Amino acid sequence: MSTPDDLHLPDTALQGLGTRPFGVYVHVPFCATRCGYCDFNTYTAGELGSGAAPEDWLDGLRRELDLAAQRLGTPPAADTVFVGGGTPSLLGPDGLAAVLDAVRQSFGLAADAEVTTESNPESTSPALFAGIRDAGYTRVSLGMQSVAPHVLRVLDRTHTPGRPVEAAAEARGAGFDHVNLDLIYGTPGERTEDLQASLDAVLEAGVDHVSAYALIVEDGTALARRVRKGEIPMPDDDVLAADYELLDAMLEKAGLRWYEVSNWAASDEARCRHNLGYWLGGDWWGAGPGAHSHVGGVRWWNVKHPARYTATLTEGALPVGGQETLTPEDRHLERVMLELRLAEGLPLDALDDGGAREARRAAADGLLSTRDLDGGRAVLTDRGRLLADAVVRRLVT
Numbered sequence: 001m002s003t004p005d006d007l008h009l010p011d012t013a014l015q016g017l018g019t020r021p022f023g024v025y026v027h028v029p030f031c032a033t034r035c036g037y038c039d040f041n042t043y044t045a046g047e048l049g050s051g052a053a054p055e056d057w058l059d060g061l062r063r064e065l066d067l068a069a070q071r072l073g074t075p076p077a078a079d080t081v082f083v084g085g086g087t088p089s090l091l092g093p094d095g096l097a098a099v100l101d102a103v104r105q106s107f108g109l110a111a112d113a114e115v116t117t118e119s120n121p122e123s124t125s126p127a128l129f130a131g132i133r134d135a136g137y138t139r140v141s142l143g144m145q146s147v148a149p150h151v152l153r154v155l156d157r158t159h160t161p162g163r164p165v166e167a168a169a170e171a172r173g174a175g176f177d178h179v180n181l182d183l184i185y186g187t188p189g190e191r192t193e194d195l196q197a198s199l200d201a202v203l204e205a206g207v208d209h210v211s212a213y214a215l216i217v218e219d220g221t222a223l224a225r226r227v228r229k230g231e232i233p234m235p236d237d238d239v240l241a242a243d244y245e246l247l248d249a250m251l252e253k254a255g256l257r258w259y260e261v262s263n264w265a266a267s268d269e270a271r272c273r274h275n276l277g278y279w280l281g282g283d284w285w286g287a288g289p290g291a292h293s294h295v296g297g298v299r300w301w302n303v304k305h306p307a308r309y310t311a312t313l314t315e316g317a318l319p320v321g322g323q324e325t326l327t328p329e330d331r332h333l334e335r336v337m338l339e340l341r342l343a344e345g346l347p348l349d350a351l352d353d354g355g356a357r358e359a360r361r362a363a364a365d366g367l368l369s370t371r372d373l374d375g376g377r378a379v380l381t382d383r384g385r386l387l388a389d390a391v392v393r394r395l396v397t
């Protein structure tokens with residue numbers, strides 16, 4: 001692993017910076033409790049130790065953003081900002097305002113910047129939403145997961161079943177036009193009617209964006225240990241496929257259209273521009289412990305522990321844990337993997353001859369749309385969306 005602050009950004013990576021959309025991701029590594037399924041870089045107060053309190057983290061963040069803007073030469077204004085976690089809402093309105101101020105002071109914000117914060121329903125309130133709206137946030141993403149109490153229990157979520165929808169209404173009441181609800185499906189013990197009830201609640205909330213993820217049993221998590229011990233079964237692939245079909249049908253019927261395999265939006269304006277930047281190979285600086293960045297084909301990631309993160313920055317160095325320069329093959333694979341998941345699909349000329357031949361076979365198998373293929377794009381069919389990873393493997397061999 002590299003030592004901190006040996007970030008090497010060659011001129012070739014910096015070329016064109018600012019002509020492509022530029023995003024800033026800020027990682028907030030704090031949670032009140034840890035959900036058993038989650039392996040994100042996040043810590044409870046008891047796990048943190050000294051030198052890692054939220055004030056230390058904020059001090060480190062300000063330093064990182066200033067160094068970042070210097071390192072990029074003429075830093076582009078941020079077109080999008082995404083404050084994720086962890087649980088950003090634990091910072092409260094003043095903490096979240098301070099985060100956005102730090103981005104303004106380092107990179108600056110584009111006039112029509114999209115500024116999102118993730119939030120856990122239980123640590124939000126009308127005052128929080130009013131405060132962050134005033135501070136300049138334009139979008140809120142809430143971790144809802146499910147309305148079924150027994151599903152929330154398996155996931156170790158601490159909010160009451162009704163709180164996410166209430167929080168979404170509070171966010172809209174505070175002036176947020178763009179509100180997302182995150183759902184998890186396929187949790188062992190979830191029945192079709194539980195998922196249906198969650199979707200009814202999402203639709204009743206009137207949000208303009210929904211993300212729905214299949215539960216992944218990540219190695220090293222409490223959930224993985226429970227599965228290994230036989231306390232909980234693995235999510236079932238057939239159930240996951242049926243769940244996806246159900247949720248897609250319900251969301252589409254209500255006017256929320258898929259634009260990425262796990263994301264639905266009520267209009268083009270409701271799409272998450274920040275995430276589209278990731279999926280379309282854009283540039284972003286990821287600040288905060290463990291955050292990943294990408295500029296012009298160079299990818300790097302920060303040290304994970306908040307104490308080491310802040311200590312490195314206090315010494316005046318960027319807290320880089322490692323970096324890699326993507327080879328043309330890496331870039332090709334990433335492009336196919338990410339763009340194929342979009343409703344717009346992937347231009348066929350991005351594929352080599354073998355990939356284009358496979359695309360025609362995949363269309364014959366009903367996995368890619370024949371009409372779009374004739375128009376020069378590889379676009380997943382409804383069935384193809386269920387098998388997106390397998391289609392990617394066919395197109396890159």
Ligand SMILES: C[S@@+](CC[C@H](N)C(=O)[O-])C[C@H]1O[C@@H](n2cnc3c(N)ncnc32)[C@H](O)[C@@H]1O
Nearest residue numbers: 037038040085086087118143182213214215216
């Ligand atoms: C990492 S969280 C951060 C935001 C916030 N703390 C929350 O829980 O909503 C972002 C989203 O990732 C989802 N997520 C985390 N681990 C997951 C897993 N193993 N499988 C599916 N979704 C997961 C969470 O449920 C959440 O909706």
Ligand code: SF4
Nearest residue numbers: 031034035038085086
């Ligand atoms: S609240 Fe979100 S980030 Fe925190 S442990 Fe749970 S899923 Fe992970």
